Amino acid sequence: MTQPIVLHGCFVTGTDTEVGKTRISAALLHWCxxxxxxxxxxxxxxxxxxxxxxxWINADxxxxxxxGSVPLNDxxxxxxxxxxxxxxxxxxAMEGRVIDFDSLLRAARQLARRSDALIVEGVGGFVVPLGxxxxxxxxxxxxxxPVVLVVGLRLGCINHALLTAESVRARGLRLAGWVGNTxxxxxxxxxxNLATLRDLLMARHGAVGLGWVPRLLDPSPQTILSHLDPAAxxxxxxR
Ligand SMILES: Nc1ncnc2c1ncn2[C@@H]1O[C@H](COP(=O)(O)OP(=O)(O)OP(=O)(O)O)[C@@H](O)[C@H]1O
Ligand SMILES: [Mg+2]
Numbered sequence: 001m002t003q004p005i006v007l008h009g010c011f012v013t014g015t016d017t018e019v020g021k022t023r024i025s026a027a028l029l030h031w032c033x034x035x036x037x038x039x040x041x042x043x044x045x046x047x048x049x050x051x052x053x054x055x056w057i058n059a060d061x062x063x064x065x066x067x068g069s070v071p072l073n074d075x076x077x078x079x080x081x082x083x084x085x086x087x088x089x090x091x092x093a094m095e096g097r098v099i100d101f102d103s104l105l106r107a108a109r110q111l112a113r114r115s116d117a118l119i120v121e122g123v124g125g126f127v128v129p130l131g132x133x134x135x136x137x138x139x140x141x142x143x144x145x146p147v148v149l150v151v152g153l154r155l156g157c158i159n160h161a162l163l164t165a166e167s168v169r170a171r172g173l174r175l176a177g178w179v180g181n182t183x184x185x186x187x188x189x190x191x192x193n194l195a196t197l198r199d200l201l202m203a204r205h206g207a208v209g210l211g212w213v214p215r216l217l218d219p220s221p222q223t224i225l226s227h228l229d230p231a232a233x234x235x236x237x238x239r
Contacts, residue, residue, distance in 0.1 A: 005109055008037060008237040009118035010176060011145045013136075013168070015160035017124040019152025020181035022060045023219045025121045026067035028148070030221035031233055033069045037116035040070040043078040044104045044139060045123050045130060048085030056083070060121060067221050070115050079107040089129045099130045105142055117237070120145060126164045137171050146176035146236060149207070151197060154184035158196055165205045175207040176236040179228065185215040208232045 010028065014021045025041060032039035041064025049056040061078035074081075080099055082091035092099050112118050120143060122128075128136040140147060147168045151161045161178065168175045178201055180194050187193070194212055201207040211228035213219075 005143055006112035006118040006145070007116050007239060008032065008035075009112075009115075009120065009145045010148045010236060011120045011122060011140045011143060011173075012148050012150060013122040013126045013140070013164065014150040015125065015152050015157055015164055019150050019183055020179075020213070020219075021121050021150050022063050023221075023224055024148070024150045024179050024181060024213070025119050026063050026221040027224035027228065028233075029064065029067035029117075029119050030225050031228070031230075032117035032119065032237070033067075035117075035237075038070050038114065039068050039117040039119070040072060040111045040115040041065065041068045041077055042108055042111055042118055042120045043123075044080060044108065044120065045088045045099060045136075046078045046081045047088045047091040047123070049081060049083045056081075064119070064121065068119075070111070072111070076107070076111065080104060087128065088123055089131050092131070099134075101130060101134045101138070101142075104139060108143055118145070125160075126167050137167060140168070140173060141171045144173075146174045148176060148210070148236060149178040149201075151178055151180050152183040153180050153190060153193065153212075154187055157183075158193060158200070161197055162200060162204070165201055165207065169205055175201070175205045177208045177210040177232060179210045180212040182213060182215040208235055210236065 012025045046058040084091040210232045213227045
């Protein structure tokens with residue numbers, strides 16, 4: 001495996017897009033800050049900008065900045081941002097741009113030099129194309145960080161979680177932990193699904209369950225963190 005670039009950190013992936021990666025990443029950052037670590041979020045590729053106060057901003061980048069403790073500007077947290085909220089290689093093509101893989105790694109290393117903990121939020125699911133010959137799994141592999149999987153709890157999530165776990169392990173990465181995040185609050189048999197995820201992800205991949213997050217009125221880092229297990233978090237971040 002590639003040498004990790006930072007003392008503590010993880011690469012947060014998900015079973016899909018919109019499953020809570022940003023919310024969980026912000027909560028993990030909040031926990032890292034509470035450990036006294038200089039903590040930075042990183043969103044290597046962000047697709048989807050909105051206009052706020054005459055400035056184009058990406059919501060994920062803003063959330064990661066607010067949760068971290070290293071003073072960083074938008075371009076440092078999100079070095080590669082596109083306007084359209086779609087697959088990144090398509091968003092790039094719409095703007096006549098390409099995603100420069102090596103510059104993403106340089107940006108990550110720059111953040112790592114200024115941080116004790118780096119939380120990298122992936123893009124969409126685990127294997128998202130970043131161009132003709134690279135994808136987000138290559139990025140996770142090059143960063144060498146343990147992976148945390150956000151499982152969006154809804155029908156079909158067990159299969160998606162196991163497929164993702166296999167893919168993470170096939171890249172030689174440690175699947176350090178997983179979080180069940182409620183996407184469908186009406187999902188039937190949630191407890192049974194969680195028990196199955198807990199058993200299979202541990203037995204097959206050694207991945208620790210970090211917690212179950214209900215659908216919250218206030219999905220702030222503090223509130224989400226109150227649903228995660230501190231002892232399990234320590235296992236993810238220990239070296
Ligand atoms: N547990 C929760 N309770 C309430 N709302 C949540 C919860 N988890 C996520 N959300 C909301 O669901 C939406 C998607 O979450 P989030 O942006 O974290 O997903 P994501 O996986 O980062 O998406 P993307 O793939 O676009 O980066 C957001 O509006 C977020 O506030
Ligand atoms: Mg996100």
